[in-house]
Amino acid sequence: NELLDWMLADFNTRALAGSATAEQVVGVAREAAVARLTAGINSQDNTVPVLGEFARLINGVATPAGKQAATARLIAVAQEFEAPAIDARLQAKARELLPGREIPAETMTRLVSQLREQYLVRIFDAIKTLGQPNGGEYLVGIAANASSPLDRRKAALGAAQNIVPASQATALFGIVNCTPSPACNMELRGLAVDRLGESRDRNLLPQLFSLFDTQNGGTADNGFIVRWKLGEAIIRLGGASVLPEFMTHLSVARPAPFAGYTFREVNGEAQAVGDITPPPRAVMRGFLAANHPPQVRALAVIYLGLKGETSDLALLDGLRGDTSAMSGEGWEAEQLATLGAVATRAREGLNTTLQGAQQAAANAGAQAAR
Numbered sequence: 001n002e003l004l005d006w007m008l009a010d011f012n013t014r015a016l017a018g019s020a021t022a023e024q025v026v027g028v029a030r031e032a033a034v035a036r037l038t039a040g041i042n043s044q045d046n047t048v049p050v051l052g053e054f055a056r057l058i059n060g061v062a063t064p065a066g067k068q069a070a071t072a073r074l075i076a077v078a079q080e081f082e083a084p085a086i087d088a089r090l091q092a093k094a095r096e097l098l099p100g101r102e103i104p105a106e107t108m109t110r111l112v113s114q115l116r117e118q119y120l121v122r123i124f125d126a127i128k129t130l131g132q133p134n135g136g137e138y139l140v141g142i143a144a145n146a147s148s149p150l151d152r153r154k155a156a157l158g159a160a161q162n163i164v165p166a167s168q169a170t171a172l173f174g175i176v177n178c179t180p181s182p183a184c185n186m187e188l189r190g191l192a193v194d195r196l197g198e199s200r201d202r203n204l205l206p207q208l209f210s211l212f213d214t215q216n217g218g219t220a221d222n223g224f225i226v227r228w229k230l231g232e233a234i235i236r237l238g239g240a241s242v243l244p245e246f247m248t249h250l251s252v253a254r255p256a257p258f259a260g261y262t263f264r265e266v267n268g269e270a271q272a273v274g275d276i277t278p279p280p281r282a283v284m285r286g287f288l289a290a291n292h293p294p295q296v297r298a299l300a301v302i303y304l305g306l307k308g309e310t311s312d313l314a315l316l317d318g319l320r321g322d323t324s325a326m327s328g329e330g331w332e333a334e335q336l337a338t339l340g341a342v343a344t345r346a347r348e349g350l351n352t353t354l355q356g357a358q359q360a361a362a363n364a365g366a367q368a369a370r
């Protein structure tokens with residue numbers, strides 16, 4: 001405990017000062033270390049840069065209650081930086097960074113804003129490391145506050161990955177449904193959809209499908225991102241059992257001027273299907289049939305190019321001459337204007353993957369023989 005107190009007095013220089021690292025000391029002290037590290041969480045300039053390390057050390061030994069208490073301290077520190085009362089300190093820091101210079105008022109305002117956001121990003125990352133529901137709730141609250149700077153809202157939603165409690169679904173849907181504006185862009189809305197997709201709450205699927213059916217947009221304003229993310233969220237939440245319903249929704253033609261589906265969204269959704277275990281290969285093979293629209297068949301083709309088996313080489317080979325046009329932005333730029341071109345690339349990718357796996361197995365066998 002005395003050694004911990006000594007380290008925490010100047011963590012930047014003392015954490016690695018001796019033959020035992022801070023991590024080793026914390027591993028011995030455990031709950032006593034958690035109490036001291038939590039008490040050491042504050043807004044001082046020499047503390048904020050190491051809050052991520054504090055969070056990592058706490059995360060390694062603390063109970064859930066200990067992690068939540070540390071998260072509460074981090075939230076309190078973040079709220080200090082959110083408040084105008086800290087501006088005087090940030091102004092002093094700006095002058096320290098630019099010694100001997102007269103800083104115009106406009107420049108000072110910008111520097112204070114930059115410093116505030118830099119500190120908050122570090123705190124958000126520490127909250128993410130601890131991974132507690134109270135941290136997720138706080139971060140979603142930041143993101144849902146339309147008066148907060150857009151970059152802060154996006155940073156908060158990014159840090160909330162996999163830690164948002166189910167109770168925050170309404171707030172996340174509010175972000176997804178906000179009117180696109182300087183305070184709410186496509187990236188922010190897409191991040192909110194990502195967080196919904198991590199919720200493990202299948203009860204959200206009807207709302208997600210409803211939004212998927214109504215979203216439309218192109219690449220010029222990144223309008224396609226929300227629909228792409230909605231598709232991924234549906235697949236992640238629903239798993240293999242939701243694929244037939246998802247493909248039914250994907251089959252619906254989209255109106256001009258953004259007719260069809262972009263390459264990036266279909267490719268991204270194929271990647272999401274690729275994360276499902278066990279691999280739903282048989283289900284996806286069923287969507288190769290000619291009675292399905294090109295975007296559905298393309299998704300199945302791309303998936304099999306990623307996760308297929310040796311028998312799928314022949315299936316993909318049989319589609320290489322298919323002239324069905326791919327409708328939507330990005331396909332021509334990828335030289336994938338037809339389903340046949342999509343199948344050709346997928347087959348090449350699958351063949352390379354299978355050959356690599358065979359070579360790795362052969363090398364392992366040779367190593368074992370020696």
